[in-house]
Amino acid sequence: MGIPEKIIxxxxxxxxxxxxxxxxxxxxxxxxxxxxxxYTGKAYVVGITGAPGVGKSTLVDxxxxxxxxxxxxxxxxxVDPTSPFSGGAILGDRIRMQRHSMxxxxxxxxxxxxxxxxxxxxxxxxxxxxxxxxGKDYIIVETVGVGQDEIxxxxxxxxxxxxxxxxxxxxxxALKAGILEVGDIFVINKADREGVDRTVSxxxxxxxxxxxxxxxxxxxxxxxxxxxxxxxIKEILDEIKKHRKYLTSSPERKSMFQHEKARNDLVEMIKDxxxxxxxxxxxxxxxxxxxxxxxxxxxxxxxxxxxxxxxxKLKSG
Amino acid sequence: MNQKxxxxxxxxxxxxxxxxxxxxxxxxxxxxAGFEVVYSGLHQTPEEVVQAAIQEDVDMIGLxxxxxxxxYLFPRVLELLKENGADDIVVCGGxxxxxxxxxxxKEAGIKEIFVPGxxxxxxxxxxxxxxxxxx
Ligand code: B12
Ligand SMILES: Nc1nc2c(ncn2[C@@H]2O[C@H](COP(=O)(O)OP(=O)(O)OP(=O)(O)O)[C@@H](O)[C@H]2O)c(=O)[nH]1
Ligand SMILES: [Mg+2]
Numbered sequence: 001m002g003i004p005e006k007i008i009x010x011x012x013x014x015x016x017x018x019x020x021x022x023x024x025x026x027x028x029x030x031x032x033x034x035x036x037x038x039y040t041g042k043a044y045v046v047g048i049t050g051a052p053g054v055g056k057s058t059l060v061d062x063x064x065x066x067x068x069x070x071x072x073x074x075x076x077x078x079v080d081p082t083s084p085f086s087g088g089a090i091l092g093d094r095i096r097m098q099r100h101s102m103x104x105x106x107x108x109x110x111x112x113x114x115x116x117x118x119x120x121x122x123x124x125x126x127x128x129x130x131x132x133x134x135g136k137d138y139i140i141v142e143t144v145g146v147g148q149d150e151i152x153x154x155x156x157x158x159x160x161x162x163x164x165x166x167x168x169x170x171x172x173x174a175l176k177a178g179i180l181e182v183g184d185i186f187v188i189n190k191a192d193r194e195g196v197d198r199t200v201s202x203x204x205x206x207x208x209x210x211x212x213x214x215x216x217x218x219x220x221x222x223x224x225x226x227x228x229x230x231x232x233i234k235e236i237l238d239e240i241k242k243h244r245k246y247l248t249s250s251p252e253r254k255s256m257f258q259h260e261k262a263r264n265d266l267v268e269m270i271k272d273x274x275x276x277x278x279x280x281x282x283x284x285x286x287x288x289x290x291x292x293x294x295x296x297x298x299x300x301x302x303x304x305x306x307x308x309x310x311x312x313k314l315k316s317g
Numbered sequence: 318m319n320q321k322x323x324x325x326x327x328x329x330x331x332x333x334x335x336x337x338x339x340x341x342x343x344x345x346x347x348x349x350a351g352f353e354v355v356y357s358g359l360h361q362t363p364e365e366v367v368q369a370a371i372q373e374d375v376d377m378i379g380l381x382x383x384x385x386x387x388x389y390l391f392p393r394v395l396e397l398l399k400e401n402g403a404d405d406i407v408v409c410g411g412x413x414x415x416x417x418x419x420x421x422x423k424e425a426g427i428k429e430i431f432v433p434g435x436x437x438x439x440x441x442x443x444x445x446x447x448x449x450x451x452x
Contacts, residue, residue, distance in 0.1 A: 006394075013402070016374040020451075088348035094369060095358030101368045113352050174391045300387055 004035040010134050012107065022126045033126055036133040043132040045077070046240060047154025049145035052219065055189040056142045057096035058227035059163065059236070064100055066111045066237055067138055073105040075131030075139040077124060077148065082112040089113075093142060120149045122272040125156065127267060143198055155182045156264055158227060158257075161236070163187050164203070166195035166211070180206060184222050185239050191224035191232065200224065218246050272284030282309060320451035324352045326377040329366045330359050332392065334384035337414060339433070343379060346437040352444070363393040372402050378449045380427075382412040392425040407448050411440070 006014035018275035021029035046055050046063075057078065064074050091110035100106040109127065113120050124141065131139050141157060143150035156161045162183035180203075188199050201289050207214070215218075225232030248254050269312050282288050291305040324391050328344045330337060337359055348356045349354050354374045357366070380391055391410055398404045410422065411431035428447060431440050 012371060016372050020325070022375040024450075082353075083348055086349045086351045088351040088353060090344050090348045090354050090356055091373075093356075093357045094355060094373075098357055098361065098369070100367060101357075101372070102362075108357050108369075110373060281438045 002047055003032050004133075007032070007036060007130060008039055008135070009136070016108065016131055016132050018130055019111075019127045020131070022123050022130070023114075025109060026265045028112050034131060036129060038255060040129045040135040041132065043128075043139045043155040044113075044159075044244060045128060045132075045134050045141065046159050046161065046162060046219075047141045047143070047157030048161045049150060049154045051141050051165075052144055053227075053266075054163045054165045055227045056144075056163050057093040059142050059161075059187065059189060059225065059233070060093075060142055061097045061100070062227055062230050062233040063140060063237060064097065065230075066107055066233055068100070068103065068105060072137040073132070073135065073143050074100075074126075075136035076106070076108040076143045077131070077139065078108070078110045079124060079141070079143040080110065080155065081144060082114050087114075095228050107134070107136065121156075121160075121268050125268070151182060152264075153259070156261060158247060159184045159240050161185045161187055163189050163239075164199060164234070165190045166193045166199045179211075184218060184243050185236065186220055186222045187232075188222065188224045189227050189238060192226050196224055218243060278313060282313060287312075322452075324444065324448060324450050325355065325373065325375045325378070325443070326352050326379060326448070327357060327366070327370045327373060327375045328379045328381065329357045329377050330381045330389070331363050331390040332382065332384060332386045333360060334386070336358060336383040337381075338381065339380075340381035343381070343411060343416045344436070344441060346441055347379075349442070350441040350445070363390055363397055365381055367397040367401060367403070370398070371401060374451075375406060376450050377379075377407040377409065377418055377444060380408065380410040380442055382410065382414075385413075387412070387414060387422065388418060391401050391422055393426055395426045402448065409419050409443070443445075 003014055007018060016028060018032055047097065048060060062074065067074050076097065076113055078091065080089055080093060082089045089112035091112060093110055095109060097108055100108065111124060111127065128139050129143065141153060143153050146150060156263060160182050162180065164186065167190060186203050188196055200222050207220055223232055223235050223239065225236060247257055287309065289311060291300065294300040295302050295305055305316045326347055330338050331433055344354045344356045353374060355370050366378065378392060378394065382390060387410065395408060400408055407428050408426065409429045409431070410427050413433065414430060417445065422430055430444055
């Protein structure tokens with residue numbers, strides 16, 4: 001059996017290794033992904049993001065539990081940050097999901113952001129495709145909502161959940177611009193704590209201020225949950241179902257979503273390829289080092305140096 | 318293409334052992350050495366440890382034990398790896414062991430055992446010298 005057939009038949013070892021190869025940017029992985037593409041597009045992808053420690057993994061764990069009770073298979077992709085100092089990472093999301101590790105209907109994978117030439121968005125999307133091709137009904141992607149990359153990842157999901165906790169009142173204003181806009185569902189977790197109503201009304205206000213964006217469309221519901229006590233999880237899954245229906249019920253909307261997704265994916269892919277091939281190539285070249293030296297010595301300005309390098313690269317194709 | 322293999326390891330605590338300070342320190346030391354460390358937390362069965370290692374495609378499993386059940390738990394992990402065709406994954410261990418158990422564990426296939434007081438630099442160096450990211 002070739003690798004693509006193994007993936008499609010759900011071989012765990014093959015899936016795990018292919019995701020590793022994707023992460024490590026091994027060229028052969030790309031060839032497998034090409035063959036898998038026709039088998040993708042069946043899974044429903046849910047993104048979940050929010051500040052560190054708000055309870056994302058615990059929520060994912062409970063969602064998996066309920067989806068399994070409903071006989072759905074699930075893939076989980078949990079992304080944690082790479083340390084900028086060492087390049088290493090501690091991937092700890094599994095701690096909260098361990099009860100599913102013996103369940104053959106669940107595949108959990110941790111991934112580090114890596115950064116720089118890492119192509120995070122690209123590799124997570126490819127990993128999602130692999131889980132999709134292996135036949136998972138739902139794929140849940142957890143990221144910490146701090147970097148633009150992480151936000152882009154969840155944004156490419158069918159349904160994006162933003163997780164907050166009570167008492168984030170003033171912090172909501174300070175949340176990374178753009179994060180609230182991508183939310184299809186808001187969950188205030190740790191609702192056993194004080195200040196839930198306040199946080200709910202703060203979020204509601206923010207959504208209402210943006211009223212025109214939601215006209216004739218999906219207005220994000222605000223839910224409360226206590227993930228550790230399995231409270232409010234069914235309601236989250238109900239809203240995901242509603243949102244799914246919303247996305248798929250009108251053919252125009254469905255095709256718009258698909259086009260938008262294809263567009264974003266392709267733009268990301270091209271961007272990634274340019275960064276990983278062209279930029280890396282330029283940086284490795286003697287020319288780059290030369291330019292650096294000249295800039296330091298103030299013999300050339302960085303604008304001209306940049307123009308020179310880029311124009312030359314474009315001409316050489 | 319900018320391809321780069323990174324060492325991936327799983328740090329796990331099988332059994333009912335609740336002492337997790339040591340394993341957390343080790344996880345951090347591995348991270349600071351540039352490895353990707355999957356940390357799966359306390360109270361794992363050997364079956365769960367092995368499934369996590371396979372799903373995460375790690376190059377090494379580091380088992381931690383301070384509660385005395387290592388003579389059952391560690392060999393069991395090795396056995397399950399073999400059953401799953403994943404015995405290319407290197408396994409090392411750390412924690413508190415009676416001296417006479419250490420040669421027995423090594424004989425069973427645990428590549429190295431680290432006891433309290435081992436400098437972290439040595440723990441890290443051992444991985445760099447004995448664990449290769451798979452090709
Ligand atoms: C702190 C402690 C606790 C804390 C644990 C807090 C926590 N969250 O970790 C608490 C109070 C909860 C506790 C409880 C118990 N403890 Co206690 N505890 C200790 C103590 C004093 C220190 C352990 C420690 O944290 N050391 C510091 C860390 C950094 O060191 P370390 O864990 O050994 O890790 C180092 C190495 O071993 C190695 N290492 C460890 N894991 C790994 C993994 C890998 C991959 C690698 C490479 C290396 C490695 O590297 C680390 C860094 O150098 C020890 C005694 C001792 N001196 O070790 C007893 C000790 C471990 N406890 C013991 C016992 C019996 C218990 C209890 C059963 C009841 C009791 N009598 O107190 C309960 C059981 C708890 C449970 N559910 O398992 C016994 C175990 C005896 C045995 N092995 O047969 C000990 C040895 C005390 C003794 N002399 O009797 N304990
Ligand atoms: N009080 C309370 N604690 C909760 C709730 N949900 C999760 N927690 C706790 O919050 C802590 C963090 O939970 P995680 O699920 O790891 O949070 P996370 O957002 O995935 O964290 P990172 O991945 O590190 O960003 C854990 O100790 C959980 O037990 C809740 O509803 N109420
Ligand atoms: Mg988490």
